[in-house]
Amino acid sequence: MQTGARSVRPDAISDVIPGAAAMERRLILGVAGVTLLLLVGVTGVISRTALRSFEQEVRPEMGREAAAIGAAAAAQIERAVALGVPPDRLQGLEPFLGGILAGRPMLDSITLDLPGARTQVGTPRAGRAQDIAVPVRLGAGAAGTLHLGVNPQRLERSARDSKWDIAVVLLVALLATVEVLALLADRTVSLPLRRVERLQGRIAAGDWAVRAQAVGGDAAGRYLARLNGVVRRMNERRRHVAWLAGEVMREAPEARGPARAALARVEAQGFAQAAGFDAPVGREAPLRSPATARAPLFLYVLAEQLSTSFVPIYARSLDGGGWALAAGLPVAVFAGVVALASPSGAGLVGQRGARGVLALGCVPAAAGYLLAAAAESIGVFMLARAVSAVGYALITIACQAYLVDAPGDTRGEVGRGRSMAVFVMAAMTGALCGTAIGSVLADRVGYGGTFLVSAALSLAAGVLALRTMDGAAGRRAAVAGSGAWRAAMAHRGFRALVLCAAVPAKLVLTGFVFTLCPLVLLGLGDTQPEIGRQVMLYAGAMLLTVRAGAWVADRVGAPAAAIAWAGAASGVALLLPLVLPLAVAVPVAIAVVGLAQGVASAPMLAVVPALCPALVARVGVAPLYGYLRVGERIGSIAGPLVAAGLAAAAGFTAAVAVLGAVSLVSAGAYWVVGRRA
Amino acid sequence: MNAVPFAARLAAVMVAVLLAASALTVSMDYLRFRRVLRTQADLVYQFVANDLAGAIEDSLNLGLPLAALQATEQLIGRRRAAEAGTLGIGVFDPAGAVLFDTDRFRVGNLLPPEWDRPRGAPGSQTEWRADLGDAYLVGAGITNAFGQPAGGVVVRYDPAGIETRMNAILLAMLRTALLALAGAGALAAAAAVLLTRRHAAWLARATAQLDAPTGVPAGPPVPGTEAVMAAIAHTGAVLDAAEAELMRLGLGAPDADANGGAQRAA
Numbered sequence: 001m002q003t004g005a006r007s008v009r010p011d012a013i014s015d016v017i018p019g020a021a022a023m024e025r026r027l028i029l030g031v032a033g034v035t036l037l038l039l040v041g042v043t044g045v046i047s048r049t050a051l052r053s054f055e056q057e058v059r060p061e062m063g064r065e066a067a068a069i070g071a072a073a074a075a076q077i078e079r080a081v082a083l084g085v086p087p088d089r090l091q092g093l094e095p096f097l098g099g100i101l102a103g104r105p106m107l108d109s110i111t112l113d114l115p116g117a118r119t120q121v122g123t124p125r126a127g128r129a130q131d132i133a134v135p136v137r138l139g140a141g142a143a144g145t146l147h148l149g150v151n152p153q154r155l156e157r158s159a160r161d162s163k164w165d166i167a168v169v170l171l172v173a174l175l176a177t178v179e180v181l182a183l184l185a186d187r188t189v190s191l192p193l194r195r196v197e198r199l200q201g202r203i204a205a206g207d208w209a210v211r212a213q214a215v216g217g218d219a220a221g222r223y224l225a226r227l228n229g230v231v232r233r234m235n236e237r238r239r240h241v242a243w244l245a246g247e248v249m250r251e252a253p254e255a256r257g258p259a260r261a262a263l264a265r266v267e268a269q270g271f272a273q274a275a276g277f278d279a280p281v282g283r284e285a286p287l288r289s290p291a292t293a294r295a296p297l298f299l300y301v302l303a304e305q306l307s308t309s310f311v312p313i314y315a316r317s318l319d320g321g322g323w324a325l326a327a328g329l330p331v332a333v334f335a336g337v338v339a340l341a342s343p344s345g346a347g348l349v350g351q352r353g354a355r356g357v358l359a360l361g362c363v364p365a366a367a368g369y370l371l372a373a374a375a376e377s378i379g380v381f382m383l384a385r386a387v388s389a390v391g392y393a394l395i396t397i398a399c400q401a402y403l404v405d406a407p408g409d410t411r412g413e414v415g416r417g418r419s420m421a422v423f424v425m426a427a428m429t430g431a432l433c434g435t436a437i438g439s440v441l442a443d444r445v446g447y448g449g450t451f452l453v454s455a456a457l458s459l460a461a462g463v464l465a466l467r468t469m470d471g472a473a474g475r476r477a478a479v480a481g482s483g484a485w486r487a488a489m490a491h492r493g494f495r496a497l498v499l500c501a502a503v504p505a506k507l508v509l510t511g512f513v514f515t516l517c518p519l520v521l522l523g524l525g526d527t528q529p530e531i532g533r534q535v536m537l538y539a540g541a542m543l544l545t546v547r548a549g550a551w552v553a554d555r556v557g558a559p560a561a562a563i564a565w566a567g568a569a570s571g572v573a574l575l576l577p578l579v580l581p582l583a584v585a586v587p588v589a590i591a592v593v594g595l596a597q598g599v600a601s602a603p604m605l606a607v608v609p610a611l612c613p614a615l616v617a618r619v620g621v622a623p624l625y626g627y628l629r630v631g632e633r634i635g636s637i638a639g640p641l642v643a644a645g646l647a648a649a650a651g652f653t654a655a656v657a658v659l660g661a662v663s664l665v666s667a668g669a670y671w672v673v674g675r676r677a
Numbered sequence: 678m679n680a681v682p683f684a685a686r687l688a689a690v691m692v693a694v695l696l697a698a699s700a701l702t703v704s705m706d707y708l709r710f711r712r713v714l715r716t717q718a719d720l721v722y723q724f725v726a727n728d729l730a731g732a733i734e735d736s737l738n739l740g741l742p743l744a745a746l747q748a749t750e751q752l753i754g755r756r757r758a759a760e761a762g763t764l765g766i767g768v769f770d771p772a773g774a775v776l777f778d779t780d781r782f783r784v785g786n787l788l789p790p791e792w793d794r795p796r797g798a799p800g801s802q803t804e805w806r807a808d809l810g811d812a813y814l815v816g817a818g819i820t821n822a823f824g825q826p827a828g829g830v831v832v833r834y835d836p837a838g839i840e841t842r843m844n845a846i847l848l849a850m851l852r853t854a855l856l857a858l859a860g861a862g863a864l865a866a867a868a869a870v871l872l873t874r875r876h877a878a879w880l881a882r883a884t885a886q887l888d889a890p891t892g893v894p895a896g897p898p899v900p901g902t903e904a905v906m907a908a909i910a911h912t913g914a915v916l917d918a919a920e921a922e923l924m925r926l927g928l929g930a931p932d933a934d935a936n937g938g939a940q941r942a943a
Contacts, residue, residue, distance in 0.1 A: 027872060027873070027876055030868075030872040031687060031690075031691070031869075031872060034691070034864075034865070034868040034872065035691050035694055035695070035865070038691070038695055038861045038864060038865060038868075039694065039695060039698050041857070041861060042695055042698065042699055042854070042857040042858060042861045043698050043699065043702045045853055045857045046699060046702045046703060046706075046850055046853055046854050046857060047702060047706070048853075049849050049850055049852075049853040050702075050703075050706040050710070050846070050849075050850050052849075053710075053845065053846040053849040053850065054710055054713075054846065056845075057710075057714075057842040057843075057845055057846050058710060058713055058714055058717070058842070058846075061714060061717045061718065061842075062717060064717065064718075064721045065717070065720045065721045065724060067721075068721045068722075068724050068725060068760060069724060071759055071760070072724070072725070072728045075755070075759065158713075162710075162713065165706075165709050166706060169701075169702055169705040169706050169709065170702065172701070172705065173698045173699075173701040173702040173705070174698065176697075176698075176701060177694050177695075177697050177698040177701070180693075180694055180697055181690075181694045184690040184693065184694065185690065188686050188687055188690050189687065192683070193876075196880070200902065200904070200905040201904075201905075203905050203908050203909070204904035204905045204907070204908045205908075206908060206912070208912065218682060218683045218686070219682070219683050219876075219877050219880035219881060219884070220683065220880055222880070222884050223880045223883050223884045223887075226884050226887040226888065227887070227905075229887075230887060230909055234909075234912055234913070234916070237916045237920070238916065240920070241916060241919045241920055241923065244920065244923040244924070244927065245919075245923055247927060248923050248926045248927040251927060252926060252927060255926040255927070258922065258926055259923060259926055259927075262918075262919040262922045262923055262926075263919065265915055265918075265919060266915060266916060266919045269912050269915055269916075317795065436705070437705065440705055440708040440709055440712065441708070443708065443711075443712050444708055444711075
């Protein structure tokens, strides 16, 4: 146990102090559990009140449109009667009322009750239908009534949409605040305990050249201060021994040998070797934790996704509706620039470290948003998206490099898969929250205003990264070097990962989930919110299984199997429309694809260092992540084109089945090649 | 902040997270409901605008020019009176000149640009909506018998109805949120104390054992600190032994002993 400072391995510290690690785990779990329970309780109560208020205040408004239609119809009847036509002799009432009913699915029936005459079009529903009664003034004290039977399904659908809206808000609030909790719990609970644990571990391992920085006045701070005091006293005693030995050797030359031996025994204890009499003892290195990258990444992805719901609409409005491609082009430009910039970003990480590149990436990201807010033409808007895409590429690659570096310098049980799961979960949560918040924000502050919010949030992400992340992390993840791309693609295992796993996964995601599903659901008569909710199933399902995938990668040690089985499961799910009704098969397939891709997401990143260690040693792991990202982007761009082409040529079911077959075949190929590699 | 007890910091974190979640829930629900209400109100007034545009188109189809349709003035006046919340209704020609308006002073003027179709939209666009700040506006295009744009109808309506309903919803949500937060805050504080009790006790005992006047704890080391205490004891013993041996070797050097003693005392 009593070894010098050089033999201290950071990942062995939790073995030295098992009690502290267990205590931290218990405390974190306790805090997370209690906070989540309270969060669900508080937001649940608020949501219930919101729903009740909505029913009370908004539902009456639903009948106003029918009332306005009724008032317009009544006015025409009144005018005819005012011209002298007796109410019971009015001609053409049925076609007139039928014309009003036609093309208005909100109305089931219209009934006109006049003295001595009753005209009805459509069939009123018994029971639940809402009846809007509009008076018809016929002069001389006579009156009739126009009854409009409102389709109850419309009201029910509206109420159901509102409940889902509230549930989505609840989910978004929970996800967003769990991200905040992850950072705050890391800073408040984990950080002090880990500092205690680390200082104890270093001292226990015989390292007397260390001292905790910035100890506070709380319980952990007081303990750290005492340990600092012990280290200081030991170092003072060591200096005293050195001085004493010097005095002995000077005054009694015959005792030089024993004095030197006594001093050597002390020096072997792990004191700072280079320290002179007044030199300070060494200071602890900054703590590196995946949570420190998680918060800036979440904040940035949230900022980026705020505009997801309206980018095509904004592009079309800037273009004036003249150019058919205007809606899709900014999205394609963004994806293309991300694919091109990712490898360069990886090289930059090697030079400046992950923190520096992440903070740097926030600048073009914010500049792009500002430019987008001020854009007055589609050209400027596309330029803005391209500038933001450079930021996106830099930030995501820096985060991956940081996280791949993080496990080695933190606790042993934080594996690479788990660390990569942090990336996937932060990105997914940010995307879910950003899309949901962005759609309501844009409605309130406009598209330009939403882009300004994105700019502010991405700058905040940069500042947060500079304040919380370790500046040295990630450098070793990106050695770079020339010919890296060729070397990477010449590696059979890595090539299989890109071509048989990354590309098909995105092909299925964008081709099936984002392109074919909305079209077929629309064809089945689903409304836009219903389609949105079914597409959201993908993200929700994925979030459920990301951790499971990380566990398979870390604990079971089978990342390649997880990737292959996930590809196969996606493939089988896409064959479901062949045997099940579309209304069932589509949501089930979306959910299964989400679950499967959730399982594969962390292993796909975690497997890279183990898959090609020599390649990683040569070019670093970050450029490989960059190439993996290029592959994903190619799949993302190809997905909608392939899916739309197949659907046009052979129909929806066949198109989905082909995508499923591609996923199955590529999963099998990856399994065969990946195992050999 | 560092001097604040650990339990208090933890409770503050939990309350901050609850506060953030509540604020997010309330504000997003508020904004979503606002959108639903606005959409609903727009539908009502859009119907009014479309209906008026349809009536005007019927007259145009008889061959009369828009400016000559004098009955339009009465028509829009009646619809304004019939639909509660309507602030004004105007009819304009393809050049944007206001031909009829329930606010007479607008007649003859050009339509404010923000009232017309959105920038870049084609003249044939049949429906549009705008937020004028103090009023909401919906517009409906008028086309002649040849399908050519012949002008439009704009209906301005009062946002007060929406505001009143939204204020009621917001108040109900805020009241509930405050009550729920008060209860949850108390629970969070209690939970923080309970959760950190063992941890605080451990740190206090670990600190106290380092405060022992002899530098050596009286009893067995606090669990979890055995290794660090063993290291302290071991290194202390090595230093003690070295000092003792050097003192023994240097017994003939009284100055050195005196200086060393003074340093150790310091």
